Amino acid sequence: MTDLNKLGLADARDALRKGETTSKDLTEACLKAIDGAGALNAFVHRTPEIAMEQAAAADARIKQGDAPAMCGLPIGIKDLFCTKGVPSQAGSRILEGFLPEYESTVSQKLKDSGAVMLGKLNMDEFAMGSSNETSVYGNAVNPWRRAGDTAELTPGGSSGGSAAAVAADLCLAATGTDTGGSIRQPAAFTGTVGIKPTYGRCSRWGIVAFASSLDQAGPMTKTVRDAAIMLEAMCGHDAKDSTSADLAVPDFEAALTGDIRGKKIGIPREYRMDGMPEEIEKLWQDGIAMMKDAGAEIVDISLPHTKYALPAYYVIAPAEASSNLARYDGVRFGHRAKLDHGDGITEMYEKTRAEGFGHEVQRRVMVGTYVLSAGFYDAYYNRARKVRTLIKKDFEDVFAQGIDSILTPATPSAAFGLGEMKDADPVAMYLNDVFTVTVNLAGLPGVALPTGQSATGLPLGLQLIGRPWEEAELLSSAYALERAAGFVAKPEKWW
Template identity: 80%
Template sequence: MSELNKLTISDARDGLRKGDFTARDLTDACLAAAAGSEKLNAFSAHTPDRAVEMADAADARLKAGDAPDMCGIPLGIKDLFSTEGVQTQAASRILDGFRPPYESTVTSQLWRDGAVMLGKLNMDEFAMGSSNETSTYGPAVNPWKRKGDDAALTPGGSSGGSAAAVAGDLCLAATGTDTGGSIRQPAAFTGIVGVKPTYGRCSRWGIVAFASSLDQAGPMTKTVRDSAIMLKSMVGHDAKDSTSANLPVPDFEAALTGDIRGKTIGIPKEYRMDGMPQEIEDLWSRGAEMLKDAGAKLVDVSLPHTKYALPAYYVIAPAEASSNLARYDGVKYGHRAKLAPGDGITEMYEKTRAEGFGDEVKRRVMIGAYVLSSGFYDAYYLRAQKVRTLIRQDFEKVFADGVDSILTPATPSAAFGIGEMADADPIKMYLNDVFTVTVNLAGLPGVSVPAGLDADGLPLGLQLIGRPWEEGDMLNTAYALETAIGFSSKPEKWW
C-alpha cells in the first residue's frame, strides 16, 4: 500500500470503489510521502489531522454509495486559495499569520465532492514569478535533475510547489492559478498536465488576487483524464464572483474519446521565435505530426499581434496588481512593522509594505502605479488594453476560420537552475511566459501536456489553446496527443 501516492486520480477512484484500499490508506500514503519531502520544499503548511478527518468522511460516503469522482482523493492546495482556519499567506511575509475565516469557492467545491486536503503548497509571492524563487518560504525544488548534474532546478512558477508536489507523487493532484502561464509553465517543467480554463469558468472568490482580469484557477495533475475529472469539481457559476460565467458544467471526462478525426489544428507562425532551441522546434513538429496521424488537419495560422503580448501583459498585470495589493497595509491583518516614536499612519504603511513585500512584488507594484499615473495612463495602460483587444481578435479570426485548437510549445526551454537568473535582467525571466500570456490576455482555455525529454533528460511540454468555453474539446485533443506521445517518464527519487 506504500505506492498508493503514485496513483492517478482515475486509478485511485476505481480502486476506492472496488474496495482495493480506503481513502484513509490513500491519504496515509500521501502524508508519508509529503512528510519525507523537505528537500523539495513543496509544502508551505501540512494539515495531517484535517486530512485524516476528511479521508474518514470520504470513506463513509464511499461505503454509503454516495461518492462523487473526487471523493477520497488527496490534494495539495496552492497557498493562494483561502482555506478556513489554515495559514494562507500567498507566500508573502506581509500576510504572515493570516488564517482566513472563510473558504474559497474552488476549494469548497472540492471538499463538497469529498476531496482531501493534505496541506498548502509553495508558490511565488502573490503569484508573481516564473521560478518559485520569490516565495517567503524559499524556492520549491523540481524533482527532476539534469543527467549527471546534481544542481537544484526550478519547478517553474508561480505554481511551483503544486508542480513539484504532483511530479514528486506527494499528492495525487493539486490546485494552481494561471495569470500569465503559472499553471502551464510549471507543468511543462515537471512533466505533468496543467489546465488553464476559460476566464470565468472557475470562481475567483477567495483566491488572493494578483491581476483580476487575468487570474484563473485550474487543476495540475498526472494525466489529461485526471485534469478532466478534477476540473469538473472546480468549475461552476458563483454569485459571489461577478466575472463567473453562468454556464452548465460539462462532463469533461466524457468528452475524452480520443477521436480527433476531422478536427483542424492551427500552427501559428509567430510562435517560431528567434533563438528557439532546436529541441523545442523538433518537439513541436513531432506533436503536430502525431495529431495529423490521429486524423486531424493541420493548417498554418497567423496571430500577428503575438509579438506585443509580453509587453502588454507586463503593463496590464502590474497595473492590476498595484490596485489589488493596496489593501495590504498592516492595519487589519498580516504583518505590521514596528514603529518608532512619533511615527504616524503613513510611516506604518511605508514600513509595513517595505518589510512585507519582496523585491519582485515591489517592482511590479511600482511599475503598475507608474503606468496608471496621471500623464502615463494613456501612453501605457490604455495602449496595452488596445493591444489586448487586437490579440483577442486575432484568436477570434482564427477560430472563425474553422480552427478547433492551436498547437504551440509550452515554454521556450526546459527547467533552469535555481539562482541561474538571479543576477539577470528581470525581463529575461519574464520571457518564460512568451508562449502562454496570449491565452490569458484573450481569456482562452489552454493546457500543457508533457511531450518528451530534452538532451539533459528534462521534460518538455506542448500547449494546446482551445476555443472559449470548449475545454472538453480541447482536452480531448490533448488526450489524443498524450496517447500518441505515450510519455511515462518520472524523476528518479533523490529527496
C-alpha cells in the first residue's frame, strides 16, 4: 500500500487487521511526511524513537488478536497534554525545559489503546488564540492556500498544529482541546472534523489548564467515523478529575447509522449575524437543505442570550486563566529569569512572568485579574456567571421542546492570512469564536465538519450542537451531513 499516511483511522485499522500493512509501515510513512513538512511548523517536539517502539509493540498486540480499535494508529498530541519525559510546554516560553513525570489521563488512555505518538503539536500559547500566532514556536501554517495565491493562511487556533497536521496527512488524527472553539474553528479552517464532547466526558487531568470550567479535550480527525473511534478511546471516568463524569462510554462508531429521519434540527435565528459573508450564509442554507433531504424536520428556534455569550466568555475565561496561571512563577519548574544582585522574590516573579508569557497571555491575565478584583468582582465576574446560566437555560429550553441537535455555521469566514489580524483590535480576533463559545459556556457537545468551499477554494465548515452526553446521536447526525455534503477536497501539496 502506498501513501499510508493519507489513510484515516478506520481504513488504517481495517488494513492492519487484514494484515495489509503494519503499524511500523504506517508510522514510518507519517514520520517521513513530518520530515518533509517543516514549512507547516505543525510538529514542535518529535518523538520518532518512542513512535517506532510503540509501533513494534502494537504490531505484536495485533498479531495476538486482542487489539483495540486505536491499536497501531499513529497520532499527534497537542502540546497542552502532559506526556511523561517528553517536553510539554503549552506553546509557552515559561514552560521551557519542563519534562513531566506523569502522563495526562487522555494521552494515557490513547497509549493503553495502542495508539502511536509521533510527537507534540504546535498551538497558541496556553490555548489562548484563534490563529496559532501566539505560540513560542512560531506560527503553524495551514496546508490550504487560496486559489492563485501563495499567502500563508492560519490553520485556526488554539489547536492549529493539530488541524494542520491532520489536513496535511502528517498523522492519521490528533488530540485537541476546546475552551471556546479551539477544536471546532481549526477543523473548519482546514477541512477536517473536530468534536468537543460534553464537559466532563474526557478527563482534564494532566492537561495544562486555561479555563477549568470550559476546557475539554477531543479528537481532530479526517472523517466523522474516525472521530467516533478516537473519542471512545479518549473518554471515561477519572477519579483524579473531580469534574469527570462517572458515565459509561457508548460505542460511538456503532451508533453511526446516519439515519436522521424524523429528527428535529434547530436553526437558531440569533446566529444570523450582521455582516456575515454571503458564502457562510449559503453554506448554512445548503446544510439545512441537506438535513431536510435526509428526512430531518427543520425547526426555527431562539437562543435569546446568544448576543451576550462573547462578552461573558471573555470575562469568565480570563478570570479562570489569571487564577490558573498564577502557578507559573519561576520557583519550581520551567523558565526563570536571570536576576540582578539584590533582587528579591517579587522581582523574580515579575521578571520571570514578563519574559515567560507572551502578549496575548499577559493581556488575558490582566483582564482576568481586573474582573476578579475587589471593586469589580460583582460588576463583571458575577454578572458574567449569571449570563452563563441564562445561556445554558436557553439550550435546555430548546432541547425540552424536542430538538435533537442544532445546526449553525462553525466560523464567520474561511481561513484568513497569517498576520492579517495582527494589528487589528484584539476584539476582531475574538469574534472568530462567535459561533462556538456558547457551546463551552453551556457545557454541551459540538462537532464541526467540512461541507463546502469558499470562492477561493478554501474549506468551510458547519457545526452541529447536541444534547448533553448524547455524543453518539450527535455524531450520527454529523455522519448524515458528511455523507450528504460529500466533501473530499484536499490541499494541493506546496510544502
